[in-house]
Structures are given as structure tokens and as C-alpha cells.
Amino acid sequence: MRVFHKDELDYCLALHKPIPSLAARFALKEAFLKAIPNRTQSGIPLNHICLAGKSTGRKEFYVDERSIKKTGLPQSAKVDFSISHEQDFSIAYVIISTDETGMPIV
Numbered sequence: 001m002r003v004f005h006k007d008e009l010d011y012c013l014a015l016h017k018p019i020p021s022l023a024a025r026f027a028l029k030e031a032f033l034k035a036i037p038n039r040t041q042s043g044i045p046l047n048h049i050c051l052a053g054k055s056t057g058r059k060e061f062y063v064d065e066r067s068i069k070k071t072g073l074p075q076s077a078k079v080d081f082s083i084s085h086e087q088d089f090s091i092a093y094v095i096i097s098t099d100e101t102g103m104p105i106v
Helices: 006-013 018-035 065-071
Strands: 049-053 059-063 077-086 089-098
Touching: 006 018, 006 049, 018 049, 018 077, 018 089, 059 065, 059 077
Parallel strands: none
Antiparallel strands: 049 059, 077 089
16 A cells, blocks of 8 residues: 555455556556645655545545645645546646636646
């Protein structure tokens, strides 16, 4: 459980083909770390970043409270994301913005 949160493993391992979903979640973790403006990502364990599946099909993205403090992001920060996978390929992107302006944090 060094890379994936327990919720991610529970969800993905229950799927018929878990590997594509796990790969897409790994891509999302990388995208989130690269989107952090001050690049403090070295102290954030990957399993503190989680995309959990819901029974409704909607996904919930969250970062452990201790790790979010390390990012220096304001509490008003909003994380938008998209993930996708098709056969052997996975892709993810993350945009971090503030509620006041809606503009990406650079």
C-alpha cells in the first residue's frame, strides 16, 4: 500500500480488469503532484492521494489532510481532474484553481 490508498485498492480489485483502473489512478497522482505550484511534492506519499470510486459511478478525489498542508495550497483551492484508460493506455490531468478567481494557480 505504498502507492495506492486502501479505498482505491478495494474499488479496483473488485473490478473484472483492475490494472487499467490502477494505472489511471497512478497517472492522476502524478498529474496532481505536477500541478502543485511550489513543487513540494517530494514529501507527499502517493497513498495519501486517493481517487475512490462510488457505487453511483461518480469519483471522489481527496488528499490526506497532513499532506495537503505540505502543498501550501490555500483552503479555497479547487482540484478539477479527468482520467481515462483504454486498453494499454491511461491518461490523467489535474487543474488546481482558487475559488475567488477560478483561474489556474501558476
